[in-house]
Each structure stands twice: as structure tokens, then as C-alpha cells.
Amino acid sequence: MKDENYFEKVYAITRLIPRGRISTYGTIASYLALGSARMVGWALNKSFSEERVPAHRVVNRKGELSGRNHFPTPTLMQELLEKEGAIVENNQIKNFKELFWDPAEELDIEL
DNA sequence: GGATTGACGTCTG
DNA sequence: GCAGACGCCAATC
Numbered sequence: 001m002k003d004e005n006y007f008e009k010v011y012a013i014t015r016l017i018p019r020g021r022i023s024t025y026g027t028i029a030s031y032l033a034l035g036s037a038r039m040v041g042w043a044l045n046k047s048f049s050e051e052r053v054p055a056h057r058v059v060n061r062k063g064e065l066s067g068r069n070h071f072p073t074p075t076l077m078q079e080l081l082e083k084e085g086a087i088v089e090n091n092q093i094k095n096f097k098e099l100f101w102d103p104a105e106e107l108d109i110e111l
Numbered sequence: 112g113g114a115t116t117g118a119c120g121t122c123t124g
Numbered sequence: 125g126c127a128g129a130c131g132c133c134a135a136t137c
Contacts, residue, residue: 006134025119029132036132041118060119067118115137124128 006034007043013103014044017057020085021101022093026061031103037061045070056080063096 009032017023025037034040040058044067047053056077060066068077068091078088087094 026121029119034133036134037119038117039119039133042134044118055118058118061121062119065118070118113137116135117133120131122128122130124126 006032006039007046010034010040010043011047011051011053014047014053014055014058016103017054017101020099022057022059022063022081022086022096022099023101023103024059024061024063027102028058041067054080057084057101059093059096063093063100065091065093 010028013023013028013032025040029035029037029040032040037060044053044055044058047055048070055067056065056071058067065077065081065088068074071077078091081088081093086096086099093099
């Protein structure tokens with residue numbers, strides 16, 4: 001029973017994302033030293049079956065809602081992001097830079 | 112057990 | 125600056 005699986009780490013980080021904040025696969029992957037951003041996407045894919053993880057707050061490096069197609073409804077992701085104050089246009093977050101959240105930042109505060 | 116795919120990222124052209 | 129190809133690591137077929 002490896003509780004310390006890489007996807008559990010991703011769950012923790014994704015759940016720690018504050019409302020109105022957004023993170024990226026590469027940042028999380030780099031922080032968790034997963035070695036590949038794809039691992040993050042994979043973990044989030046399982047997250048739907050595991051627990052309620054705000055995966056809609058996690059987007060690719062371009063700030064694009066790449067995973068919206070995997071949501072129950074392709075519009076759900078955008079709806080949630082807009083509801084949290086994010087400006088989504090053309091399946092891409094306009095104020096992505098402003099809403100960008102880094103796990104290291106949160107860790108720095110905890111430390 | 113091998114080959115392909117996958118919610119991505121970085122490099123080269 | 126944009127487009128295309130390769131690389132990552134794991135799970136699924």
C-alpha cells in the first residue's frame with residue numbers, strides 16, 4: 001500500500017489550490033519532481049473517480065482548458081472557472097497570469 | 112509482455 | 125514567432 005503515490009501528492013496540491021486560483025501541470029510536476037507533466041494529468045483523471053478534486057483549477061502551461069473534454073460536461077470547467085472569477089475565453093484563461101498559483105508559494109508561507 | 116495512448120512540456124527547425 | 129517532432133512515465137489494450 002503505497003500511500004505516498006505520486007497521484008496522491010497531486011490530489012493534495014490540487015485540493016490546496018485556493019478558490020479563484022489556478023495551477024499548471026508542469027509546475028506541479030516540477031514541484032513534486034514527477035518528471036513529467038503527463039503524470040499530473042493522469043492523476044487528475046483518476047481524481048474524478050477517487051475524490052472531489054478541483055481539477056478545473058489545473059490547466060496546461062498555456063492556461064488553456066485542455067482537460068475540459070474529460071469533464072462530465074465540456075462546459076463545466078469553464079463555468080466553474082468563470083464562477084470563481086477567472087476570465088475564460090476561447091477555452092483559454094485570459095487572466096491566467098494573475099490567477100496563477102504556485103505550490104512552492106504556499107509551502108513558503110507554511111514554512 | 113509489447114505496443115499505443117495520454118488532462119504536457121521543451122527543443123529544434 | 126509559429127509549427128512540428130521528441131521525450132516522460134505510467135496505465136491500458
